[in-house]
Amino acid sequence: MDSSAEENNKDSDTEPKFCSALYNQLPDRRKILLILAQILALLFLYTTLYGILGSDALPGSEIFALFFLFVSAHILGKLFIFIKLPRLIGMLIAGFLFRNLPFIPYFDHLSTLWPMTLRNLTFVIILFKAGLGLDSEMLKTLKLIVLRLTFMPCIVETIIASMTSYFLLDMPWTWAFMLGLVWENEVVF
Numbered sequence: 001m002d003s004s005a006e007e008n009n010k011d012s013d014t015e016p017k018f019c020s021a022l023y024n025q026l027p028d029r030r031k032i033l034l035i036l037a038q039i040l041a042l043l044f045l046y047t048t049l050y051g052i053l054g055s056d057a058l059p060g061s062e063i064f065a066l067f068f069l070f071v072s073a074h075i076l077g078k079l080f081i082f083i084k085l086p087r088l089i090g091m092l093i094a095g096f097l098f099r100n101l102p103f104i105p106y107f108d109h110l111s112t113l114w115p116m117t118l119r120n121l122t123f124v125i126i127l128f129k130a131g132l133g134l135d136s137e138m139l140k141t142l143k144l145i146v147l148r149l150t151f152m153p154c155i156v157e158t159i160i161a162s163m164t165s166y167f168l169l170d171m172p173w174t175w176a177f178m179l180g181l182v183w184e185n186e187v188v189f
Contacts, residue, residue: 042071065110069098069118088129092122158184 046067049057057063073094080090095118098104139146162180165171171179 062110062114066114069095072098088126095122154184 046057049063049067053063055061057067073091076094077087077090080093081087099115158177158180160180161183162173162176165179166173166176169176
């Protein structure tokens, strides 16, 4: 009788360890429900687009290409979270792959305005996230260094472009400095 009780104790001691190890590997119920909710939200979004736009939202159209880009960027962003990288890098890679892989036929359906607009929007989002990460107290204590690091390269590039345009293109100094400032604006953005 004691031996059967000991065997039951051994089984009960090993079972929770195995079950807990397996349980820790599987995603919890909340994550699964969140993924299902996101998939349903994407399906509802696409059916809404199809209901409003009709055949303009079918595969082969510009709206479907943008929707496909949005979904693939979202999925790749989620995958990059699992490897401990920022979601934005995954989204940027999705845009790069969308543009450069020949077996994704949807890029041909986009006009030239969309990639330029999305590129500028991505640049704004990156700068906005970088600005949110700044510490205002640290910037106040290092204000002279911050001013030197931000304005000095701009001023030096403007002066070099102005002098180059004055001596090589025989422009007046006013026009040379205007060209230098415009050149600096294009280099920054």
